[in-house]
Amino acid sequence: MTELPDRRLLLVHAHPDDESINNGATMARYAAEGAHVTLVTCTLGERGEVIPPELAHLTGPALGQHRRQELDAAMAALGVQDFRLLGGAGRYSDSGMMGLPDNEAPGCFWQADVDEAAAHLVEVIREVRPQVLVTYDDNGGYGHPDHIQAHRVAMRAVELSAESGRPIPKVYWNRAPRSVVEQSFARLREDLPGLPFAKTADVDDVPGVVADERITTAVDGAAHAAAKAAAMRAHATQITVSGPYFALSNELAQPILTTEYYELVRGERGSGERETDLFAGIEEAS
């Protein structure tokens, strides 16, 4: 088996694009620093909307395949080489937004058996032996069924790994501190007239917004801002990027954060008021 780097980070996401939006700067930074970064994406986003008119014909499996190519390009922009689909390509399909009949579709991720899906993730954990796992909070950041299910599957895999004697030392949820998001939106509102977006989203539309006090870790990815923006641009069916701002297909502008924030929910916290490194406190080569 190929010898893996001392530091190994695993991220679990629902659709192609979530990884770049939530963790693009973190992924680019750790990849550049020589850590092994593994992304597991649970669906190919087959039920997504499509922004560019020339691609509006893409739906279902054809959209899924196109978004897989977008993911390839985004990972190249971030310098990440290990990225996988949970259970293999097409094992779980996009469940659509919460409350839609799509949520009941056979084979969609929302209908997946959590233990069965977690077993696929445990296989990756056994191979990579990550010291750090990143996923969403129990609301999936913003209540999308695939995000909630990705949380459930990831946290179940964390339990199963611990039960089998292979605990993951540190587990984090994606977060955004309310004060930082509010300040970012204040700047966005000032810049809005010069942007290709008509309106802004609301602070509470940003996934994982919490009181500042719940933030345990801030990863400064400013040096990788261009890589994050390029990765987000690569997801062109889902995201429009303009300078330090972006919008999804709802055309509601949001800020691109280059410091990315986390809440440690399993494991020992590193020293200091806030960690600046997800691996803080990890014994090397554990």
Ligand SMILES: CC(=O)N[C@H]1[C@@H](O[C@@H]2[C@H](O)[C@H](O)[C@@H](O)[C@H](O)[C@H]2O)O[C@H](CO)[C@@H](O)[C@@H]1O
């Ligand atoms: C960021 C994210 O999780 N995107 C999901 C989401 O897409 C949103 C959805 O189409 C919504 O109706 C739009 O208003 C919004 O702009 C989209 O971001 O849900 C899709 C369907 O499950 C999913 O494919 C997409 O990745």
Ligand SMILES: [Zn+2]
């Ligand atoms: Zn998503």
